Amino acid sequence: MQHYDYAVIGGGIFGCYAALFLAGRGASVVLIEKEQFLFRKASLVNQARLHSGYHYPRSLATAAMSDEHKSRFTAEHRAFVHASFEKYYAIDKYGSFTDPLQFERFCEYLNIRCDRTDNHPLFNYDRLEAVYRTEEHSFDPVLLGNYYSEKVMSCSSIDVLTGSRLTDAGAFGKSWQMTVQTPDKMLLLETEAVINATYAATNSINILFGLPSLALTHEISEIGFITSRQFGNMGLTVMDGPFGSIMPYGLSGLLSLSSVAYTHHAISTDEMPVFDCQTPEDNSCTPRAPGICTDCSRRPASNAQKMLAQMKRYFSDVVQFEYLFSYFTIKSKLQASYIDDGRPTEISMLSESPRFYCLFAGKINSIYEVEKIFR
Numbered sequence: 132m133q134h135y136d137y138a139v140i141g142g143g144i145f146g147c148y149a150a151l152f153l154a155g156r157g158a159s160v161v162l163i164e165k166e167q168f169l170f171r172k173a174s175l176v177n178q179a180r181l182h183s184g185y186h187y188p189r190s191l192a193t194a195a196m197s198d199e200h201k202s203r204f205t206a207e208h209r210a211f212v213h214a215s216f217e218k219y220y221a222i223d224k225y226g227s228f229t230d231p232l233q234f235e236r237f238c239e240y241l242n243i244r245c246d247r248t249d250n251h252p253l254f255n256y257d258r259l260e261a262v263y264r265t266e267e268h269s270f271d272p273v274l275l276g277n278y279y280s281e282k283v284m285s286c287s288s289i290d291v292l293t294g295s296r297l298t299d300a301g302a303f304g305k306s307w308q309m310t311v312q313t314p315d316k317m318l319l320l321e322t323e324a325v326i327n328a329t330y331a332a333t334n335s336i337n338i339l340f341g342l343p344s345l346a347l348t349h350e351i352s353e354i355g356f357i358t359s360r361q362f363g364n365m366g367l368t369v370m371d372g373p374f375g376s377i378m379p380y381g382l383s384g385l386l387s388l389s390s391v392a393y394t395h396h397a398i399s400t401d402e403m404p405v406f407d408c409q410t411p412e413d414n415s416c417t418p419r420a421p422g423i424c425t426d427c428s429r430r431p432a433s434n435a436q437k438m439l440a441q442m443k444r445y446f447s448d449v450v451q452f453e454y455l456f457s458y459f460t461i462k463s464k465l466q467a468s469y470i471d472d473g474r475p476t477e478i479s480m481l482s483e484s485p486r487f488y489c490l491f492a493g494k495i496n497s498i499y500e501v502e503k504i505f506r
């Protein structure tokens with residue numbers, strides 16, 4: 132039986148950050164990741180928007196949380212942040228939940244840049260009611276993944292178990308005992324505290340420990356990757372409703388493409404992510420242990436051309452885009468967030484003795500929320 136102060140389950144950015152934070156305070160940590168490599172799911176497949184608040188004009192809580200952590204995240208990850216591109220937010224003439232006056236007041240309240248731009252040659256003002264030059268950055272998920280993977284791997288207080296699955300867990304007095312199947316052996320681990328940072332698999336881990344699940348919705352989501360000679364490395368987000376976004380994917384030189392209407396392919400409102408593409412023969416992806424959608428031959432056909440057709444309406448005729456490829460992953464959301472479209476990071480202590488924390492991630496720059504719990 133191996134003993135650790137903390138067991139962190141899930142090797143995305145939230146699990147890695149939590150493990151490093153706890154190790155930095157002198158704790159021994161085991162980080163357990165189901166896949167062969169860290170950072171293969173939501174922490175890699177996302178739009179790489181370093182949120183400054185603009186995106187959530189109807190959720191002041193999410194907007195304020197993004198804004199709260201933006202400067203620190205940028206300062207501590209400067210080498211992985213693209214901070215020098217022109218970023219525009221715009222309001223569609225038809226069907227937006229936000230109007231220009233509301234958006235301007237919201238930005239004023241948050242004290243974030245919002246300069247109305249009424250004659251930019253690359254945008255189509257027949258479709259856009261208002262366009263604003265804003266200040267929003269983009270983090271580089273690939274570079275971040277390399278950085279955090281190297282950090283946890285080289286930290287002497289963290290044992291990283293990749294390709295490993297929890298098969299059993301239970302409370303014994305003030306400790307948890309867990310059985311973990313690694314690629315070559317079965318391990319018995321004991322710890323005083325567990326942090327569940329598995330995002331799409333949150334409920335499966337909570338249930339394994341006999342704890343309540345969260346009300347979540349799961350969506351198979353696609354991020355397209357494109358380039359444009361005319362638009363270069365700029366960004367346009369048309370909010371707040373069924374619109375979309377094109378913006379730099381970190382420092383890669385590529386633009387990410389997403390759209391509220393077409394990014395999400397299939398939705399599961401089940402306790403765990405249940406999708407038709409999962410088959411009993413393939414245990415690399417099950418509702419209990421979802422897999423890597425990009426690598427899966429049964430992933431949905433791309434919606435990238437639909438997303439592009441939708442987004443092209445907002446650009447003048449001179450702007451052309453070239454589609455390259457797409458990444459897919461499961462996006463999970465708190466069902467409560469449907470009301471205001473917010474994406475808070477929620478950390479709940481589901482068991483006090485032994486301790487169990489369920490860390491359900493919102494935005495990437497809210498990794499620091501972990502510190503508020505483990506003071």
Ligand SMILES: Cc1cc2nc3c(=O)[nH]c(=O)nc-3n(C[C@H](O)[C@H](O)[C@H](O)COP(=O)(O)OP(=O)(O)OC[C@H]3O[C@@H](n4cnc5c(N)ncnc54)[C@H](O)[C@@H]3O)c2cc1C
Nearest residue numbers: 141143144145165172173174177178179180330332462495
């Ligand atoms: C399409 C999309 C677009 C997004 N856009 C943005 C954006 O622009 N900006 C932003 O800030 N945020 C964005 N997000 C949200 C952000 O990406 C996530 O909140 C964040 O990456 C979650 O990090 P995580 O570490 O909790 O989860 P993940 O990165 O998914 O990591 C969870 C890990 O747990 C592992 N795991 C699962 N089950 C087990 C198990 N049984 N045992 C061991 N390990 C397990 C998984 O394999 C995975 O590696 C987006 C998300 C998606 C999906």
